[in-house]
Structures are given as C-alpha cells and as structure tokens.
Amino acid sequence: MTSSTNYISLAGKKILLGITGSIAAYKSAILTRLLVKSGAEVQIVLSPYAKEFITPLTLSTLSKRPIFSDFFEKKTGEWHSHVALGQWADVFLIAPATANTMAKCAHGIADNLLTTTYLSAKCPVIFAPAMDLDMFHHPVTQANMTLLRQNGHSILDTNSGELASGLEGEGRMKEPEEIINFLASFFEKKKSLANKQYLVTAGPTYEKIDPVRYIGNFSSGKMGFAIAEEIAQRGGKVFLISGPVSLKPSHPNIELVSVTTADEMYQATMDKFKNCSGAIMAAAVADYKVKNTSTIKIKRDSKNLSIDLTPNKDIAAELGKIKTKKQILCGFALETNDEHANAIKKLKKKNLDFIVLNSLKEKGAGFQYDTNKITILDKNNNVTNFELKTKTEVAKDIIDYFEK
Secondary structure, three states: OOHHHOOOOOOOOEEEEEEOOOOOHHHHHHHHHHHHHOOOEEEEEEOHHHHHOOOHHHHHHHHOOOOEOOOEOOOOOOEOOHHHHHHHOOEEEEEEEOHHHHHHHHHOOOOOHHHHHHHHOOOOEEEEEOOOHHHHHOHHHHHHHHHHHHOOOEEOOOEEEEOOOOOEEEEEOOOHHHHHHHHHHHHHHHOOOOOOEEEEEEOEOOEEEEOOEEEOOOOOOHHHHHHHHHHHHOOOEEEEEEOOOOOOOOOOOEEEEEOOOHHHHHHHHHHHHOOOOEEEEOOEOOOEEEOOOOOOOOOOOOOOOOOOEEEOOOHHHHHHHHOOOOOEEEEEEEEOOOHHHHHHHHHHHOOOOEEEEEEOOOOOOOOOOOEEOOEEEEOOOOEEEOOOEEHHHHHHHHHHHHHO
16 A cells, blocks of 8 residues: 555445456455555455456455355355445445446446446446557547446546557556545545535526417536536535426435526525525526517417517526625626626626636537536636536536635
8 A cells, every 4th residue: 555545544435346357457456455444345346257357256355245246146046136236335436447338337238247236326436447548539438438427427537558458548547546545535525515505507498488489598407417416426405496408316415496487497596595505506597588478379470570578587696686605606607709708797797706607619618518618717806717528527626616
C-alpha cells in the first residue's frame, strides 16, 4: 500500500467488486487487499472469462469470502442470488471493466452473473475501464460509456502508458491506490448534502393555444434531471419540478413534481422554496403565454392568424426577491449572442448567487444534447470556464460550485 492510501478508511462500507476478463484483473488482487485493509467488506463476482486471468482461490483468500461466478453451485444446486448481491452493496465497482462488459451493461444484456447483478443493483455503479487503445477510442465504446454515464454511473478515467498489445496510450486501468482514493472521495461526497433539501427545475413549459396546440421549446430536461440526481447522490433531498419530459428520476431522494405551464411551475416553486437550502433553476420556462386561449380547436383559414401574448411571471426573479442569506439561488442562461453581457445582466436583475451560461453557438451544447459546455459567473465577478462534457459530468461541476 502506498502512503497515499495509508490514512483512508472505508470501514463499514460494503463493496461489490466485479472483475471481468482483462489482463488488468491481476490488479484486482491488489485492489481487494487494499479494500479489506481499509475496513471495507468485499464480495467479489467474476465474469466467466475473468477466471482465465485470476483464480477464485486467490481472491477468496484475500477477500475472506467465497467468490461467485455462476448462477448456482453445480454440485449442490445452491443459487447465487443476483438480486441479494445488488441489494447488499453500498457500491458496485467493476474493475477492470472490459469494453464487452460495458457494452452489455449499457444495453441490458444479462448473460452472466455479473451483468445480471448489474441490472439488479440498487446502489451506485462505478466502472474502471481497461482495454487496448483502439478499443477504448472506438466510437461504439465511447457511445456505450456515454449511455452508462447518462444512467447515472461513474466511469473512471483510464491511465496512459504501455498496453498489453505493446501500444502506448490510453486504456490502462486506474491503479488500485487511485481507485481507493476515488472511493473515499465518492463516499465523502455522497453524504455532503445530507439532511438538506433543494429545489431543482427542469424541462420546458407548454403554454396552451387551444386544446391541441401549445407554445413551447426544445428543452429535454436532461440537464435539470442530472443536477437533481447529483444532489441526491450526495445525500440531499430534492424537489424536482419538471415540465413535460420523457425522463423519470431514479434516486429515492428525488420527489418529482410534474407541471405543464409556467404558472404551475411558479406555484410549485413558491410552495417548496421556503423549506429549501437553495434552488437551481435549470428549466426553460416560457417567457410568454397566450392571452386568450381558445376552448375549441382553431381551424385553418386562408387569413393570417395573430395570437396575443402576455408575459409569464419570472420565477427566478421572484425567488430572488424572497431568498434569505442562508439560501443559494442559481439560474441558467442559454444565449445566442452577447453571452457574457446577457448572463451578467440576468444574474444581477434576478438577485442570483451564480448563473450557469451556455451558448447555442457551442457545438454539443444546449437543448437535446447529451453534452454541455458551460461557464459559471457569480455575484463576486468570478468567471469559471469548463470544457465540453456529458451533462452528468456538468452536473457534478455545478454542484461542486454550489457546495463552495
């Protein structure tokens, strides 16, 4: 064990360690030993091909537990319950995670005990990839990792260096000491917002024109939902007020409040905000609504149709008026021009503590994308720029800033 892990304690943590068929499986023996020395309980599940690289006897000796690989014991018929394994763990760590196993997990292929356990797991899942350079950079592998991140899972960066193929580059599994450090940080973050409540808005609002038509926008709700999931993973209780989207929250700490119109979102936020430590306003709320909606479908005519619009309430500004010194209020600005100037104007006008700016000029940012590129500006004139990332990773950056 290196000095960087000497002080780390994972006492009482239940780690389900999945090991797949990679040459990097030899590192899993060291990882198992470090986990046990840190005080964690370790239960190991092997994929069928993992046994070609490391023996169950070695891992059982180190973990002090029997090793599971098959659905049942051939001699006794004893069943290994993937459901029980998934419920037992505080975290499911798959290290090494091959391209094959990540592909199966991303697409729900449960053809062995490890991937079946993955589909039953109620706990957070962490992947530590290990593969050759070309496999790692293949578009299919990258797409599968994106899917896994969208499902709320963590994927550790790979290290660069000499690979089993003889090539040099990315694809080496994180060293065991680095994984231990990540787990310690992960569990610390997981409880950092415990016993606190937060409000998050997400998605679009729809403003009715007639019984079959509405004014709306292209928001998918992905950014707001990712933020809610990140807060929940850190122990916070979240009131997620969302307009019409196809998404559903997966964490039990999230209470979804579904709304349709800006007026409904306004009322829901005013009801919940007073009991919250802060709010992140990620919804794309319609600025205007139809002044006089039709109770019957408007028929097509050869003449031009004019619709009178009237302003909706500015929800973020209303919260800015009533927020206390103990509450933090974050807004979003999606801009197409004069981005920084417009974001600063909104920050001051709405009495926000900080604002998340994204621009439609940036490729891969804005509505519908699984990625985003943001800049955070705060009331103390600090400006922080971030690279293009998945919205799950962007949510982590925003909540890290929020916690500061």
